[in-house]
Amino acid sequence: MTTSTDKSPARAQRPAAAPAGRVKRLSRRDKWVLAFMVGLPTLIQLTLVWIPTLLSAALSFTRWNGLSLKDIQPAGTDNYEFVAQNYPPFWPAVQNNVLWLVFLALIATPLGLLLAILLDQNIRGSKIYQSIFFTPVMLSLALVGVIWQLFYNRDSGLLNFLLGTAGTPEAVDWFGDSSVNIWAALIAATWRHAGYVMILYLAGLKGVDPTLREAAQIDGANAVQTFFRIIFPAMRPVNIIIIVITLIESLRAFDIVYVINRGTNGLELISALVIQNLVGEGQVIGVGSALAVILLVISLVPITFYLSRAFGKDKEA
Incomplete structure (x- = not known):
């Protein structure tokens, strides 16, 4: 009795399994692609950021x-x-930057958190409200400054019109009066910052495990206790990101005040002073x-x- 061996082409051409733990070597093409994908961004970063910084x-x-x-x-x-x-403008600029930070941290950021909580309740038209509140984030701060100039204009601005003082001597020059223009600029910055914070917190709220809410309800916690004792601590990574973003936004604030009056007359900021000394006749x-x-x-x-x-x-x- 004879036995035959299986010599089918499928089995004969089957590749041998790679040894466990062996790493596949990159081909020359892969190395060139990797070098290009890493080298080009690095070159751009060095040229536009690090070399000018040094x-x-x-x-x-x-x-x-x-x-x-x-x-x-x-x-x-x-x-x-x-x-x-x-340098007389320096310390007022430092104070304004600190004020900018405090205002964003205590007003704009909690406002964004409140909007996120309200829109997380699956109310009717939630997506529309999210789009409305997020729209300022898509605009540049320079454009935000131009929009709010129309709102704050002394003679024909909407705010003075609502107050009934437009075109009269009693009209407030919101951007020209050094005693109030910093607050007007902060409200304009809040309009944009709150929408940014809202989106980040909405993402954080969507990522919280629903079982945490259910467990809190079973234990008899109300909505406020559930949020501050369970939900808010669970969003710690988002909280850290928002803290850093708020700090950076307060330091890099520039566009709005430069559009208003080039960072002078009560709107001095460190970033505006940098441009004033690097550009212009008195550089x-x-x-x-x-x-x-x-x-x-x-x-x-x-x-x-x-x-x-x-x-x-x-x-x-």
Whole structure:
């Protein structure tokens, strides 16, 4: 009795299984694609961000009129000493940046959270309301400033019209009066910031495990207790992101005040002072660079905090 062996082409051509734990080598084409995908963004980042940043840091220790490289002279820390001691707009700008942060943290951010809570209740037309509140986020801050100029205009603005003072001597110059223009600008910034916070918190609320709400209801907790003791702590990653975003927004605030009056007459901000010293007839490159470095160092604090929390969490996991 004879036995026959199976020599079918399917079995004969079956590839051998790769040894366990062996990593497939990249082909030359894969290496070129990987180098392009990593190298191009890195080159753009270096060209547009890091090289100008390093040059600004270097120029902050010099005196230069911005015309000829031969005119650059070393100045040591004179520019920083001038900013801190003899530059009148600096400390009002610091105070305005702090006020901007406090207002966004205590007014704009809670407002965005409130909108998120209301729109998370599956009310009729929720998607429409979300679109309406998120629309300002899609607009640039410069355009937001232009829109609110129409609202705050002294002679024909909507606000003075509603107050019945448009075109009269009693009309308030909301952007021209140094005692009120910072508050008017903050309300305009809140219009945009609240919509951004709303979307982030809506995403956080959708990601909370529904069983947490059910367990809280079984334990007899009301809606307020459930939110502040269960839901809000469960959104800790979102809370950290919003804290960092609020800090950065308060530091990078520039567009609105520059559209209003170029950051003068009560609307001084550090970012506006940077542009005032780097651009225009009275440019002082060293002072402007020193202000930019100060702003960068302050901005690195929340960024470092966020990255340390993010990478620390990944490391623990």
